[in-house]
Amino acid sequence: MTLKDLATLLGLSPTTVSRALNGYPEVNEATRKRVAEAAQRYNYRPNTQAKRLATGRAMAIGHVIPISTQHEIVNPVFADFLAGAGEVYARAGYDMVLTIVPDDDEERAYREIRSKRNVDGILVHAPKAHDPRIALLNDLGLPFVVHGRASGVRAPYSWVDVNNTRAFERATEFLLDLGHRRIALVNGIDGMDFALRRRRGFERALAGRGLAADPALIVAGEMTEAQGHAAARAMQALADPPTAYLTASLLSAMGVRRGLEEAGLKLGRDVSVLTHDDELGYLKNGEQEPIFTATRSSVREAGRRCAAMLLRKVASGDPTPQTELLEAVLVVGQSTGPCRALHRQNEHAAETL
Amino acid sequence: MTLKDLATLLGLSPTTVSRALNGYPEVNEATRKRVAEAAQRYNYRPNTQAKRLATGRAMAIGHVIPISTQHEIVNPVFADFLAGAGEVYARAGYDMVLTIVPDDDEERAYREIRSKRNVDGILVHAPKAHDPRIALLNDLGLPFVVHGRASGVRAPYSWVDVNNTRAFERATEFLLDLGHRRIALVNGIDGMDFALRRRRGFERALAGRGLAADPALIVAGEMTEAQGHAAARAMQALADPPTAYLTASLLSAMGVRRGLEEAGLKLGRDVSVLTHDDELGYLKNGEQEPIFTATRSSVREAGRRCAAMLLRKVASGDPTPQTELLEAVLVVGQSTGPCRALHRQNEHAAETL
DNA sequence: AAAGTCATTCAAAGCGCTTTGAATTGTATT
DNA sequence: AATACAATTCAAAGCGCTTTGAATGACTTT
Structure with a gap:
């Protein structure tokens, strides 16, 4: 039926x-x-291809999913992000086109997408500091929105990001307020922009109290359970182990928890753990009440925001960069408590009275 | 440049x-x-839309990702599956089009995809027993491949699946051989076909030794860390707790581990845990040596196989159903050991000699 | 030398839709 | 009654590609 x-x-x-x-x-x-x-x-539906050819609009948004060639890792937040974005596209009648690209081959992928003209815009994932893709996409003249930001990139561009710096600054302050001074940071991969910002927030909070970050208490890498576990084991073996851990993902936090429990330590009492929580559908931080104290920010919502912004850009044709900064909320769970060392001092003080 | x-x-x-x-x-x-x-x-690239219109081929494969309306959960294996499938599509010059659909609205989605004609084939995810989508797609006449199978569907269709029944049968036998008799099953959601098959394998192995499954030792639900944790806590509180757990995902296994460790039990010594492992990129079961004893089968590889099969179908136009059954491999890690109860009996026997 | 082949190229139609510019109709204006 | 105008409708061109069927030479074959 035509x-x-x-x-x-x-x-x-x-x-x-x-x-x-x-x-x-x-x-x-x-x-x-x-x-x-x-x-x-008669159940008539216009032929998509014909429509696209006639209008010149692809009615589709491209997502380029980079796969680390070293670790072969698929970022676990993608699924939720895509779910959020997908909702918005569906409502607007847009398709979502995924391209999986090894991360050493991204430029070619973007160029190809551009010249094939099969999407009206691109969503950029997982920006690194000084990410060259932004200049490239500005060059190509295809509308795009970055999920996250790229420190060091001068050219203006549109983005949606969580205020990672502020989130980790507050998280660190929260731990400092509980009396912790030896705080470990179990961070994401070093080059990733979000990891940089989180570290910056962490260091800023410490500096605010006249403290400096101890390099021995900082680790960066893929945010897996194994990472957290290894970090906790290594750091607990130090002469002066941390009394609190700040982790970048729930998986890492779970690993840290395991490492600590193996050492016979109880979370929230002996050691504190505070994590960032992306609110992934399959990795919940408790049902009603959070298990881990966490900076919480829904990746799925970020997906919605990114998609909506990109669709606005595509529809309006307005190249003026737009930006949207989402704030994480700090939720308090069972995994944090006053610094034990301090606590003991206080008890001691009480006794001597 | 045209x-x-x-x-x-x-x-x-x-x-x-x-x-x-x-x-x-x-x-x-x-x-x-x-x-x-x-x-x-001159850097000429044919306009995709024009090509598609002229040839009648969309050069794209559709994936319909159902989202549970109750749990709002995005299945965490999708990301890896898509990565695998995406590789294959990219090599063949195909696009991957994602549609996110609430799982109460799937029929409409498939019909729409069909009539929009913007994909040449569909990959069906997460089949349930008696899944109605298969009949629907056969009706619609669009080539499709199911990742998994749908027990109870008579009509023939193409699928790629892991031999879940056999995997869990072997896993159960492995535990039985270690002397375990009280084995818990922490399974996926009941209606899902893979969960049914796993349960069947579990029960078959027990029946093979003249044992019946104890309903008190079976739980079914979303395969999260929380699920595993809750299951372990509940079951350890039983008068006659299990000596071994069989779980359907690494996340569940991690939850079970936590529950057991909270109870002061050591994995592999006091209690055994055997899990299925989908080899997700971000959730590795150890680096060199597996942490959990596991039935292992790569979801990413399954993605590749599904995609390849679907592309073959699309290219050949041959409607003859194809099938591919992948076998999981049983890898032995640190989390299983001889049944403690049995062990004690043996020690006792040795002493009395 | 005429007829037949083969290799190579081309003109034109068509894929199913949108969109421009013109045609038609009915109604309001003078 | 003649003109203007708005409201509808339509014919035809065009989006950029593929593909059918025909055309053009050059080369064999008889």
Whole structure:
């Protein structure tokens, strides 16, 4: 059933039918109704390819998912992010086109996407500091939105990001307020922009109290359970182990928890753990009450925001960069408590009274 | 730069240029070379939409990702599966189109995809027993491959699946051989076909030794860390707690581990845990040596196989159903050991000698 | 030398839609 | 009654590619 068929069936021209279906004003309301009903009855759907060719709009958004060539890791937050973005696209009648690219081959991928013209815009994932993709995409002239930011990139661009610096600054302050002074940071991979910002927030909070970060208490890497576990084991073996851990993901936090429990330590009492929580669907930080104290920010919501912003850009054609900064909320769970060392001092002080 | 432009530039007809670029035989080799070079120099890329319209092939594969309306959960294996499938599509010049659909609205989604004609085939995820989508897709006449199977569906269809029944049968036998008799099953959601099969394998192995499954030792649900934790806590509180756990995912296993460690039990010594491991990129079961004893089967590889099969179907147009059964491998880690109860009996026996 | 082959190229139609510019009709204006 | 105008509708061109069927030479074959 093509447009032409439908038109013949109705005794109308394809022009009128097309206009009726696309909501153009210069068509009689009675006709429009008749057309709509026929379309319904004969289950007519415009051929996407034809529409795209005729309008020049692909009605699709591209997501380039980089896969680390070293670790072969698929970032676990993608699934939730895509779910969020997908909702928005679906509502707008857009398709979501995924391209999986080894991260040493991204430039070629973007160029190819551009010249194939099969998407109207691109969503950029996982920016690194000084990420060259931004300049490239600005060059290519394809609308894009970055999920995250790229420190060191001068050129303006549109982004949606969580205030990672502030989140980790507050998290660190929270631990400092509990009396912790030896705080470990179990961070994401070093080059990633979000990891840099989190570290910056961490260091800023420490500096605010006249403290310096101890390099022995900082580790950066893939945010896996194994990472957290290894970090906790290594750091607990130090002469002066940390009394609190700040981790970048729930998985890392779970690993840290295991390492600490193996050492016979109880979370929240002996050692504190505070993690960032992306609110992934399959990795919940407790049901009602959070298990870990956490800086919480929904990746799925970020996906929605990114998608909505990109669609606005595509629709308006306005190249003015837009930005949106989301704040994480600090939720308090069972995994943090006053610094034990301090606690003991206090007890001691009480005794001597 | 369009085909026409390029043709004019070369003093050839669009026909010849098109054929030269698409490898048709009736083109002079010298001409072909000249065309190829010009295409390269002027960075010509055929417009995807035009190509699609002209050929009638969408050069894209659709993936419908269902989102549970109750749990709002995005299945964490999707990311890895898509990575695997994406590799294959990219190599074949196909796009991957994702549609995120609430799981109460899938039929409409499939029909829409069909009539929009923007994909050449569909990959079906997460089949349930008696899944109605299979009949629907057979009706719609769009090539499709199911990742998994749907027990109870009579109509033939193409699928790629892990031998879940056999995997869990072997896993259970392994535990039985270690002397375990009280074995818990921490399974996936009940309706899901893979969960049914795993349970069947579990029960079959028990029946093979004349044992029946104890309903008190079976739990089914979303495979999260919380699920495993809750299951372990509940079951350890039983009068006659299990000596071994069989879990359906690494996350569940991690939860069980936590529950057991909270109870002061050591994995592999006091209690055994055997899990299925999908080899997700971000959730590794140890580096060299596995942490958990596991039935292992790469979801990413399954993605590749599914994609390859679907592309073959699309290319050949042959509707004959194809099937591919992958076997999981049983790897032995630190989390399993002889049944403690049995062990004690043996020690006792040794002492009395 | 005429007829038949083969290799190579081309003109034109078509994929299914949108959109421009013109045609038609009915109604309001003078 | 003649003109203007708005409201509808339509024919045809075009989006950039593929593909059919025909055309052009050059080369064999008889």
